[in-house]
Amino acid sequence: MSLADLSVLVTRPQGQAETLMAAINKAGGRASHCAVIDIIGLSDNAQLEQCKQTIMALDTFQHVIFISGNAVKFGMEWVQQYWPQLPIDIHWHGIGKKTVAQLIAQDVPCEPYQLQGAMNSEALLQHQSLQHLAQQKVLIVRGVGGRDYLAQQLTQRGAQVSYAECYQRVLPSLAEGALPEIIERQAINTVCLNSGESVTNFCQLVGAKGLNKITIVVPGDRVAAIAEELGFEHIVTAESASDQSMLEALKRL
CATH class of the missing domain: 3.40.50.10090 (Rossmann fold)
Incomplete structure (x- = not known):
């Protein structure tokens, strides 16, 4: 099934988004990337x-x-x-x-x-x-x-x-308004969020305004419940956070 109508933001950490983005593009969608979580070593x-x-x-x-x-x-x-x-x-x-x-x-x-x-x-x-x-x-x-x-x-x-x-x-160091600007510039209508923490960070980086206009894809009912509580209205639940599961969920849109 084609993803021709989808402009998808992939929010995985740096270095972990390429495979899913390639799959989205191959299926006819338009994939962009902005990490909402950074993975770093211990410092304490x-x-x-x-x-x-x-x-x-x-x-x-x-x-x-x-x-x-x-x-x-x-x-x-x-x-x-x-x-x-x-x-x-x-x-x-x-x-x-x-x-x-x-x-x-x-x-x-x-x-x-x-x-x-x-x-x-x-x-x-x-x-x-x-x-x-x-x-x-x-x-x-x-x-x-x-x-x-x-x-x-x-x-x-x-x-x-x-x-x-x-x-x-950790929360990435993004300039204020950087993520909303990406969403507007790339005409993003769908966002892949891979965990409850990703959902929370996305809200913090974007702000509550306009969340009801975006469709999000999340892994499992637990993360979907977190998203619903934070104000998202258009939530698609994937079986897991794997590339294949997220892609299959996108194809259901």
Whole structure:
């Protein structure tokens, strides 16, 4: 299906938007880019020390879960610094096909999971090795802050859950009015927002005025609820934040 009537703003961080933009353009749409989240390394000394101590204790965990490609990029830099050879007897997991592929590309023996629908936290929780976790330690590799749903569910199954927070998400340094100007100049009518934080940052950068005129594509009902609460009226829900899911949602417009 053609996207000929769509002028789409992709808001992923720098270096992570090209594939989706190319797919949009190939399908007949017009893709533009402006990041609403920047991904950077840790800068706080306390956070750096906490991450170091956690990674140095990697061999005490039975399961390690990387929540995203960013977690693999930053997390594996930490792991390789202190573990030239990976510790044994660990179940390695990634959330999303791209995350799993990135782990495998770095020779991490990541456990695949073949399920219908989105490869998200909810799908990972169905993995056979994560059902009975009494006396087991689970490490979640992620950025500073974020959703606690996965940890809560694993804790209910008996796991001792820790975080290795190895990067941070920050609001980009854009000149005042820069994003509204891009939207007007490129005649943007659709925006892809990949997380609840992206939705919040977009509102902060654009302002509440005119949000009801823009159609947004978001991953999942949870992010859609955040967007609705912030005042968006035209919301399309994709199955996940993957390129393919976002593209399929755009084709439904």
